[in-house]
Amino acid sequence: MAKYCVEDVPNLLKDENLDNVTTLLSRLVESLPANAGDLIKCVIEVRRKEEGESSLSKEEKERLFLKEKVLQQIRDTDLFRVVHELQYPKGLCGSCSSSSDEDSLAEIAATVCCQGAAFLSGNLVSRDGFCCRETCIKCIEANGDGLKTVISGTVVSKGNEQGVDLLLPTSSSKTSLCNSNLRSKIVKYPSSTDVLTVLLLVLQPNTWLGIKDENVKAEFQSHVSTDNLPDLLKQEILHLRRQLHYLAGCKGQEACQEPPSP
Numbered sequence: 001m002a003k004y005c006v007e008d009v010p011n012l013l014k015d016e017n018l019d020n021v022t023t024l025l026s027r028l029v030e031s032l033p034a035n036a037g038d039l040i041k042c043v044i045e046v047r048r049k050e051e052g053e054s055s056l057s058k059e060e061k062e063r064l065f066l067k068e069k070v071l072q073q074i075r076d077t078d079l080f081r082v083v084h085e086l087q088y089p090k091g092l093c094g095s096c097s098s099s100s101d102e103d104s105l106a107e108i109a110a111t112v113c114c115q116g117a118a119f120l121s122g123n124l125v126s127r128d129g130f131c132c133r134e135t136c137i138k139c140i141e142a143n144g145d146g147l148k149t150v151i152s153g154t155v156v157s158k159g160n161e162q163g164v165d166l167l168l169p170t171s172s173s174k175t176s177l178c179n180s181n182l183r184s185k186i187v188k189y190p191s192s193t194d195v196l197t198v199l200l201l202v203l204q205p206n207t208w209l210g211i212k213d214e215n216v217k218a219e220f221q222s223h224v225s226t227d228n229l230p231d232l233l234k235q236e237i238l239h240l241r242r243q244l245h246y247l248a249g250c251k252g253q254e255a256c257q258e259p260p261s262p
Contacts, residue, residue, distance in 0.1 A: 002248045013210035037195045046116030049163030068169040073233040079223040080197045109135045113153030202240040
């Protein structure tokens with residue numbers, strides 16, 4: 001990612017054939033490192049499965065609400081719309097997920113259940129020896145304020161079972177939330193479009209100064225500007241931008257300078 005930000009993108013922008021935003025975005029996406037999405041991490045809260053009737057505390061509910069709000073703010077940006085249209089040119093609806101997305105969610109759930117069970121057992125380094133036997137979606141009470149959906153998993157280690165709950169953001173769909181099938185569309189987990197949108201937003205503003213066509217430059221800068229972002233999303237973007245700045249600090253003297261204050 002350091003090489004991509006400091007060397008690859010500036011060289012790419014020197015191309016005089018970038019005559020519109022769609023072409024520019026296509027080149028940026030094509031040149032991304034294979035593991036670029038690993039830079040953006042979604043923090044998933046894990047807790048032990050409670051005996052008897054489970055419920056969400058007020059604090060847990062508030063943290064879930066904030067995650068849902070950030071994801072929705074990403075999807076409300078013009079940049080997300082442009083990136084989505086690039087990825088799904090045939091007009092697939094934004095709420096539809098492919099089988100690979102669904103399989104990815106099931107894989108994420110199993111992996112995080114094992115990580116959480118290992119952590120809760122005092123193993124802070126490795127999840128080796130932990131196997132997630134099953135996962136399902138269930139409804140639990142949210143501190144007397146209706147139902148919230150969590151992914152519940154059963155993890156086996158050395159013959160012992162441990163139940164864990166994953167507190168993931170969900171949509172406000174009016175469809176039934178009590179669905180044990182992981183392929184339900186209600187879980188609002190960051191998609192590749194979300195991650196790509198965030199990656200473009202966190203690149204330093206001076207990255208785009210090398211765009212040759214002034215009209216394309218102005219239009220693209222308007223899409224990636226943080227000036228009009230909601231405060232919550234802006235805080236996330238500026239935090240990630242500082243992380244990316246120091247990651248790129250190993251490349252060249254200019255990248256080692258302090259980032260400008262927001």
